[in-house]
Amino acid sequence: MKVAPDFEQLVDAHYAALYRFGLSLTRNESEASDLTQQTFYLWATKGHQLRDGAQAKSWLFTTLYREFLGSRKKQERFPHAELDDIAEEVCAETPPPPEDFDTTALMEAMARLSPVFRAPLTLFYLQDFSYRQIADVLEIPPGTVMSRLARGKAELRRLLLEQEKQNASRLVPLPSLAAAGKKHE
């Protein structure tokens, strides 16, 4: 018999990844926190009906995504219909990966991605989701996930490379900071 997961264990296992998914969707820390809390609230009030603990993770991510779409419905139309136009703009050939980038650069690049790419890409990089599971969470066909992942990864690389070039011209190198700190030592 499959056992429903203990609530606290479920929170410990998934709240950080859910928060990161929420953050990638909303690009706002407080909204991401609210979505994560709302998702677990819904689990606490409805999720017990799901007796198979193995499906809990998928249920949580699907619920967070639905909540996000619901919250955006009144503000803007989620641009599913624009995907074909975006696809035309993305280079057919994947650009080479950037040599080096930090978490801040990555988050900035992710934030600049179109939401249609950002959602599947975040789930892809949250480690355990296969493209078929991503299709379940986002409720789109697996073939669509495959093409969005491919295009999203190409676009992410392009944005990271673009940032790398911009930063090279405007960044103040850290050694100057260290030097300034030593002045009075």
Add this chain to the structure above:
Amino acid sequence: MNRDEAKAILRVHRPGHHEHNDPELARALEFARQDPELAQWWAKENAFDTSVAEKLSHVPPPADLRERILANPAVGSEKPSAATRQQPWWRGFSALAAALAIFATGAFFVWNHQPPAIPPPTLAEWQSGSIETLTHILAGADKLDVESPDSSKLRQWLQQVDAPSPAALPNSLTHLDTAGCKTIAIGNQRVSIICFHTGPRQLAHLVTVEERSLSNPPPEHQPQYVRHGEWVTASWSDRGQSFMLAMKGTDAELKGLLSPAA
């Protein structure tokens, strides 16, 4: 299957997270084993994916998010829903009474098991915590979150990440180039730091926090000067925010930065 088709399949699989019963993936992997160019391409693809996944996993959730989720009263009501069949009216009352009893017990449990709230930091804790971070940054043991010579861009970025962004800068700082900024948490409160170049090899750092986040914020418009070892600091509040300007230098240098004529 050709090379491009194999790439299309491999591209959507994370290294180490393969679906072993996927025949198309098995064929693509076999193709990669026999095609050195494809194998090299996939190795680079894997390296990029691993790097992105690793960096994404470093984004920390808010420190109190777990506690907030667990403190939700709905957690105590994690029970199957009532049967939908028709019941006698008196059963409804007993069910309601039972529900109230369960709720009261749950609420009492949650009330008594909530983690103690973290008190807001004092002015001294905020100052010393910020100085500690600044010391780490200058020693190269910690990094700025964002680097830019433009203070308006840094303030904009701080707003985007919901960190305290100074509503106004002291006159003397408005025309200075910046090195960058960083956000930290002190006693569960978000604090931001902007580093300014005040001269060759010299920096001053503006630390900002919401005034309500401190248990005893500094006075309005009246900078309080305090020395912390080699650091000299001036702290004041203005329009709902508290500020600390800190630098390694003399009191006179710092006062010069805050004088209206500067």
